[in-house]
Amino acid sequence: MKKDQLLTRRTLLTGVAALGAAGAGGALAAGLGHGPSPAPAPVPAPGPPQRSPLKPSAYRLQPLTGYGAPKAAPARPPVRSEPILRMTGRGRTMMLTFDDGPHPEYTPRILDTLAKYEVRATFFVCGEMADHNRDLLTRMADEGHVVGNHTWSHPLLTKLSRRRIRSEMERTSEVVERACGEAPRWFRAPYGAWNRAAFRIGAELGMEPLAWTVDTLDWTTPGTGTIVDRVEEGAAPGVVVLSHDAGGDRSQSVRALRRYLPELLDSGYHLTVPRRRLI
Incomplete structure (x- = not known):
């Protein structure tokens, strides 16, 4: 660069720095009450921030008030030494949960039955299943169900590093968040096999551990009537029912839900989903 060009560049930079210092000094003086400062040049008001289009499920998850305002990160749940088994609350309240899905054949049939009776449930999904059926995760979220984390490949956690x-x-939380617009807040260990590492890592990822109090053992395909009997005999306030919507032929689980769900409702039970905290 030639000498005269260098001199011109330095002169311009010096002038810009002087203008910036003068403006800052005037603003500081005005803030401290040291006399009037020259009126700043008008600055055009910034336009509204550009937002990328949201999916329907993402709209559902937005608050009705304060839309667009920054939200505080949720508090990290405590590191528990055992999973939550029951839910608290008044009245005859129960919770239905389904593990191992979503399955392209059985999960939609379960969702259809829940929609028919306007009941919400909790689905603990496996990442490798969820990754291939993200539309079902989106449907779950849109219809008010809770989507929980059941690991990626359903391993025995107590044998893993x-x-x-x-x-x-x-990996499973990432798939759920992309499909539902929100990371899962609940997780369940495969086979109900928990250890200290699972509790701690789950809490670090913002999730509470939820187990169950009534096991339908539907994965053994004991017969539709047997599944119905186990749910109805175990029904009680605060109960969490375990069933499956994948991992094998779940036709019996689908038929059983169609039978016991209206009977539970007729008996005065309210079927709901978990809220922080259960117990």
């Missing part, structure tokens, strides 16, 4: 446990949980 901390690194593998975190990978199983993180």
Whole structure:
């Protein structure tokens, strides 16, 4: 660069710095009450921030008031030493949960039955299933169901390293968040096999551990009537029912839900989904 060009560049930079210092000094003086400052040049008001289009499920998750305002990150749940087994609340309130899905054949039939009776449930999904059926996750969220984390490949967590446990949980949470617009807040260990690492990593990912109090054992395909009997005999306030919507032929689970759900409702039970905190 030639000498005269360097001199011109330095002169311009010096002038810009002087103008910036003068403006800052005037603003500081005005703030401290040290006399009037020259009126600043009008600055055009910024236009509204550009937002990318949201999916229907994302709209559902937005608050009705304060839309667009920054939200505080949710508090990290405590590191528990055992999973939550029951839910609290007044009256005859129960919770239905379904593990291992979503399955392209059985999950839609379960969702149809829940929609017919306007009942919400909790689905603990496996990441490798969810990744291929994201439309079902979106439907769950849109219809008010809770989507929980059931790891990626349904392993026995007590046999895995901390690194593998975190990978199983993180990958599944990422799929759920992309499909539903919100990361899962609940997780369930496959086979009900929990350990300290699972509790800690789950809490670090913002999730509470939820187990169950009534096991239908529907994965053994004991017969539709047997599944119905187990749910109805175990029904009680605060009960969490475990069923499955994948992992094998779940036709009996689908038929059983169609039978016991209206009977529970007729008996005065309210079927709901978990809220922070259960117990």
